[in-house]
């Protein structure tokens with residue numbers, strides 16, 4: 001494992017690497033906040049890289065010295081799962097850090113990149129439909145919890161999440 005990482009814009013060619021990363025990250029982290037039935041229904045759907053994000057130009061990956069994806073995350077103008085756009089608002093999307101790279105600043109750096117780019121596009125506020133286990137991370141980045149929400153992401157149980165927001 002290398003000691004350093006760099007952040008670059010993701011492309012559709014990163015699909016396999018990002019899916020592998022999501023699969024390495026989400027099951028272990030989400031187990032701390034969700035029951036087995038919820039995870040069994042949700043994980044197959046949320047551990048797949050999102051092709052629209054990968055080709056959006058506003059999704060980024062952190063790679064190690066061997067160009068392996070060790071972190072990912074980005075933002076979109078559209079509401080996740082829809083096409084609704086609100087002026088000056090953008091949505092933080094699909095963040096993950098590889099379990100062997102946690103708490104080394106990758107998430108913070110990916111967020112910094114999101115904020116810098118989004119501001120240059122006129123965005124003034126971020127929202128994120130965050131998994132419950134990630135609330136502490138977003139609070140550390142300056143977000144505030146708005147309310148609990150339930151997301152329908154497939155035929156299984158609804159996924160309890162927390163809506164967080166911050167001005168940028």
Ligand SMILES: CC(C)(COP(=O)(O)OP(=O)(O)OC[C@H]1O[C@@H](n2cnc3c(N)ncnc32)[C@H](O)[C@@H]1OP(=O)(O)O)[C@@H](O)C(=O)NCCC(=O)NCCS
Pocket residue numbers: 025026029030071094095096097098101102103104105106107108109129130131133134135136137138140141
């Ligand atoms: C959330 C996640 C992306 C954070 O990635 P990371 O690279 O470890 O984050 P960073 O090292 O940049 O942490 C930045 C700060 O956030 C806070 N933080 C990070 N993880 C935290 C956690 N699990 N609980 C509470 N605070 C946390 C800390 O204050 C940290 O700063 P510090 O280490 O100097 O104290 C990572 O834990 C993860 O992949 N989780 C599983 C996937 C997930 O839930 N993604 C979000 C979907 S909405």
